[in-house]
Amino acid sequence: MGRLEGKSVVITGAGSGIGRAASLLFTKEGARLIAVDKTEGVKETARLVSEAGGTVEAVMADAGNEADVKAFIDKAVAKYGKLDVIWANAGISGGLVPLLEQTVEQWQEILRVNLIGPFLAVKHAIPHMTRQGSGSIVCTASVAGLKAGASAHPYAASKAGVISLVQTTAYSLSGTGVRINAVCPGLIETGMTKPIFDNAKSRGTDHKIGQLNPLKRAGQPHELAAMGLFLASDEASYVNGQAFPVDGGLTASMPYAGKPA
Ligand SMILES: NC(=O)c1ccc[n+]([C@@H]2O[C@H](COP(=O)([O-])OP(=O)(O)OC[C@H]3O[C@@H](n4cnc5c(N)ncnc54)[C@H](O)[C@@H]3O)[C@@H](O)[C@H]2O)c1
Numbered sequence: 001m002g003r004l005e006g007k008s009v010v011i012t013g014a015g016s017g018i019g020r021a022a023s024l025l026f027t028k029e030g031a032r033l034i035a036v037d038k039t040e041g042v043k044e045t046a047r048l049v050s051e052a053g054g055t056v057e058a059v060m061a062d063a064g065n066e067a068d069v070k071a072f073i074d075k076a077v078a079k080y081g082k083l084d085v086i087w088a089n090a091g092i093s094g095g096l097v098p099l100l101e102q103t104v105e106q107w108q109e110i111l112r113v114n115l116i117g118p119f120l121a122v123k124h125a126i127p128h129m130t131r132q133g134s135g136s137i138v139c140t141a142s143v144a145g146l147k148a149g150a151s152a153h154p155y156a157a158s159k160a161g162v163i164s165l166v167q168t169t170a171y172s173l174s175g176t177g178v179r180i181n182a183v184c185p186g187l188i189e190t191g192m193t194k195p196i197f198d199n200a201k202s203r204g205t206d207h208k209i210g211q212l213n214p215l216k217r218a219g220q221p222h223e224l225a226a227m228g229l230f231l232a233s234d235e236a237s238y239v240n241g242q243a244f245p246v247d248g249g250l251t252a253s254m255p256y257a258g259k260p261a
Contacts, residue, residue: 002030003233008080010034010072012063012121013090015041017190018140020048021221022087022228027054029229034076036061037090041191063090064113069120073128083128085232087138088121093192096152107154114158115165122169122180129178136232137180139166140224143247146184159184163243170241179240181231186247188219212255213248 004026011026013019015037023035023045032055035042039060046058059075061068076083094110118139129135144150145159166182173180187210189197197218200206210218227246230236245251 002028003229003235004085005030007031007084007232008076008082009085009087009232010036010076010083010121010125011087011089012036012072012117013140014045014058015039016045017192018185018188018221018224018228019087019089020045021225022089023049023056024052024054025222025225025229026085026232027056028052029233031055031085032080033057034059034072034079036063036072038062063088064117064120066120066124069117070124073121073124077128082132083125083135085136085138086121086125087140087228087232088118089138089140089228090117091140091142091158091192094152094155099153102152102154107157110154111158111161114155115161118162118165122165126173126178130173130176133177135178136236137169137178138228138231139180139182141166141182141184141243143184143186143245143251146243146245146251150186166243167241179231179236181236181239181241182243183224183227183231184243184245184247184251185224186213186219186245186250188221188224190221193218210248213250214253214260215248217248219246219248 009031014023014035027033027049035045036059042058046056049056059072061072091114139162141162142159144156145163166180169180
């Protein structure tokens with residue numbers, strides 16, 4: 001029996017990277033999935049899931065738009081009869097714009113997708129989950145929400161906001177049986193970071209990628225999906241209100257070139 005057997009699950013940002021890997025893993029573990037993305041990539045994710053024998057419906061929607069979020073959550077409940085898990089994973093980076101060149105419009109769009117998106121997922125998932133007395137919400141934050149140096153300011157602020165949203169929501173959910181946690185990816189090879197990997201490859205410096213963390217490599221989407229699966233599943237029944245780095249040890253160490261033991 002799969003670890004998400006029969007559970008009704010929504011994953012946003014499912015058209016690529018971490019969301020696609022999670023879609024494949026969760027359905028392999030028995031989840032019945034609504035896969036959401038703003039791009040056509042979600043149809044390819046659904047094709048891959050179906051090919052592997054999983055249950056999925058692809059929905060093209062904007063995870064930062066309230067009407068869209070309500071609609072895809074309602075769809076999960078209408079189709080599968082309940083909502084057990086939502087992973088608010090969709091996000092945008094906004095690029096490495098220097099502080100004094102950033103605009104209010106850039107800040108607003110990054111906060112809309114990366115922070116208000118997870119808020120809307122929380123807002124519209126909670127009534128279904130509290131009614132059934134169980135549920136698990138996972139949000140994708142970032143190591144950039146924990147420490148400086150990994151991204152530009154609006155992205156970092158949005159992800160710090162996600163961690164706060166998780167903590168404050170866990171508190172608000174006291175006594176309901178519904179849990180919420182965040183994952184904080186380090187550098188993961190996905191659509192979002194493709195330019196970093198492509199540039200490094202074209203300069204012949206790809207061997208330097210990931211060297212700041214003790215595992216000395218970038219992460220892969222399935223390594224985030226595995227943490228998401230644990231948090232989504234009943235195995236994490238006493239895990240709540242936390243933000244877990246999945247970063248090869250990056251945020252556990254100083255970036256100095258010390259000698260390993
Ligand atoms: N890749 C990394 O190194 C890294 C590090 C830290 C955090 N993250 C976070 O992980 C999450 C997943 O990103 P990824 O790395 O898999 O990148 P990705 O670009 O491969 O996937 C992100 C997906 O989100 C979708 N998306 C963006 N805005 C959306 C919207 N408004 N509505 C619906 N879908 C939308 C994109 O179309 C894309 O398919 C993001 O929240 C990102 O901020 C990634």
